[in-house]
Amino acid sequence: MxxxxxxxxxxxxxxxxxxxxxxxxxxxxxxxxxxxxxxxxxxxxxxxxxxxxxxxxxxxxxxxxxxxxxxxxxxxxxxxxxxxxxxxxxxxxxxxxxxxxxxxxxxxxxxxxxxxxxxxxxxxxxxxxxxxxxxxxxxxxxxxxxxxxxxxxxxxxxxxxxxxxxxxxxxxxxxxxxYTLHIKEGPESDDVWLPKIKSRLKKHDFLRILWLPHTDKGYVITGDKINSDTEVVENLGPKYLKHRRTASKILYKYTHIFPWLTAIANKLLYKGFFSSKKEHKGTLYQATVTKSRGSTLELAEWTIALDKFPQVFAELKEELNNWSNKSFVHIPMDVRFVYQDKSWLSYAYGHDTVTMGCVSRNAATADTYEAFKSVEKIFIKHGGRPHWGKRFTAxxxxxxxxxxxxxxxxxxxxxxxxxxxxxxxxxxxxxxxxxxxxxxxxxx
Missing domain, CATH: 3.30.465.10 (Uridine Diphospho-n-acetylenolpyruvylglucosamine Reductase; domain 3)
Structure with missing residues (x-):
């Protein structure tokens, strides 16, 4: 010792x-x-x-x-x-x-x-x-x-x-x-992916949505179990996609001083990094996005019962699109799904759950990041639960x-x-x- x-x-x-x-x-x-x-x-x-x-x-x-x-x-x-x-x-x-x-x-x-x-x-x-x-x-x-x-x-x-x-x-x-997953990825309008959540959860073995504020888009990732020897025509998208974090760091550099710049940066990042389709296969760990943090961030994440998510999302989108406040969110906001369990302090205790992440790319200025407060206020109002390892004030x-x-x-x-x-x-x-x-x- x-x-x-x-x-x-x-x-x-x-x-x-x-x-x-x-x-x-x-x-x-x-x-x-x-x-x-x-x-x-x-x-x-x-x-x-x-x-x-x-x-x-x-x-x-x-x-x-x-x-x-x-x-x-x-x-x-x-x-x-x-x-x-x-x-x-x-x-x-x-x-x-x-x-x-x-x-x-x-x-x-x-x-x-x-x-x-x-x-x-x-x-x-x-x-x-x-x-x-x-x-x-x-x-x-x-x-x-x-x-x-x-x-x-x-x-x-x-x-x-x-x-x-x-x-x-x-x-x-x-x-x-x-097992092996066949992964398909691509952008969809909010009015397309939102009503499909429940049907997709039944249809697919893996579902994840990266919501992109100020673009009216989500980047939908689905995965289906396949035999490991099944051939898939791989499409990993343009090679420059690997530079998204670098681009984000540049575009968000001054958003703590001028929050409205976030909306412009989000639209540019969508066009550059979330507008193309991808397709590939691999094991659960190879085919999806488990990774280390590429840079220091500050994170919050809130969860809500699956049945309540459409209402919460509508309020959240209205709030984040309101230019009279400073609640501009760096993209993406990660939307994931957890099935109900019995663990006392689980986010999914008693109901199927949607989780929604909120990230600030400027960790050092996170205390002035208004979106954390706005997102928490809306989720708390509807009985949402905070991720224990991330930022919240409740x-x-x-x-x-x-x-x-x-x-x-x-x-x-x-x-x-x-x-x-x-x-x-x-x-x-x-x-x-x-x-x-x-x-x-x-x-x-």
Whole structure:
């Protein structure tokens, strides 16, 4: 176990900074237990890519990234057990190598397994990654281990918990046989793709829509399972498409000063990068868009029941097209779909869900990005739920209204962590608990 003292923790986009007294880098479950047991307050982190302020803010921190081994495979049951500091991309490569997949494709593969589970990471046209977790070892506040299996009622609380119930040590995932997708992509007008959502979800195995504000267009991506030897005439579009991020960086450079420039930039980016059709095939991971972040961003994402989405979308579009405000959104706004589950803090608890992302390409100026506020206001009005790992301002009062199990989760949290060991200032506000830690946020 390595130890570093008196330094500064900095998030991936440098928007969050905290001084700490001690940082532990652990490699074994025993070290994880020891560190948790001997500290009064502690948080833990992986690749630091959350926009929400959940990973630091205490005197003691645990760096989980060296706790990253594959523990075991069960080839008969198609399960894999891993340490929670393993990077998601490495997990996907490991299971694909033995002919398996987890049919959940998050947008980013450079996050740790523990972080992905804790914040409810999801893909599209499936369920949260956490729903494929069938067991875990949870290190509790006193350093003891509680083994949770799919048969335990506790698993519905543990699957998505923001690390407030304990620290996930090892996790076991249920995998499925790998498959090949035939992917088709192309632009459609809003009045075409919006009414087709439900029929497409029934027809296709994969559906994702990149909405492009100020263009009245969406970029629709569908995927259908095919035999791996089926021939597909590949069309990857013009070669310059790979330069979209560079073009976005240039076009959005001054939009924090002149927000209206965003509308012009969006139209140019649509014509240059979202107006052509593409077609190709590959495994779930090859054929779709799991990737690392090409640049630092600031992100928010909200979810709403599938049946409510058309109304929410209409209000959102009207708001974002209103030139009298400053709610101009950098494209694309990512629209994905998650099927209902029973995890207490899941976005899809109790209903099929549409998720909608909101991105600022200028991470350093995100505090003045009016679209975050406008999008949150509309989704909250209709009972929408925030992505736990991204930016939002809702606190305990709002969360009580939109998460049916929020009250029960808080009661369980107090039972498992009676001294609030796993709370930092941000999480204390979320659950409406008094914060006793004296760690101060660094003013950037």
């Amino acid at each position: 390595k130890q570093k003292n008196n330094s500064t923790w900095v998030s991936w986009n440098e928007n969050l900074k905290y001084n700490y007294k001690t940082k532990y880098t652990i490699t074994t479950e025993e070290e994880l237990q020891e560190v948790i047991a001997k500290n009064d307050k502690i948080r833990f982190f992986g690749s630091k890519q959350s926009s929400a302020d959940i990973a630091a803010g205490t005197d003691a921190l645990i760096d989980m990234t060296a706790y990253n081994k594959i523990v075991s495979y069960d080839y008969n049951k198609k399960t894999i057990t891993v340490q929670s500091g393993l990077i998601l991309g490495e997990l996907l490569e490991a299971i694909e190598a033995v002919g398996w997949c987890i049919p959940c494709l998050p947008d980013i593969n450079t996050i740790t397994i523990g972080g992905a589970l804790a914040t409810g990471t999801h893909g599209t046209s499936g369920k949260l990654l956490a729903e494929y977790m069938i067991g875990c070892n949870l290190v509790l506040a006193d350093g003891t281990i509680q083994t949770v299996t799919a048969e335990d009622d506790l698993i519905d609380a543990v699957r998505v918990s923001l690390g407030m119930l304990g620290v996930m040590s090892t996790t076991t995932f249920q995998c499925e046989p790998a 606190k305990d009062a709002e969360l009580t209204q939109i998460y049916p199990k929020w009250k029960y989760f808080k009661e369980l949290r107090r039972e498992l962590d009676p001294t609030n060991k796993f709370l930092n200032p941000y999480l204390s506000q979320l659950v409406n608990e008094k914060e006793t830690a004296n760690v101060k946020k660094v003013i950037a």
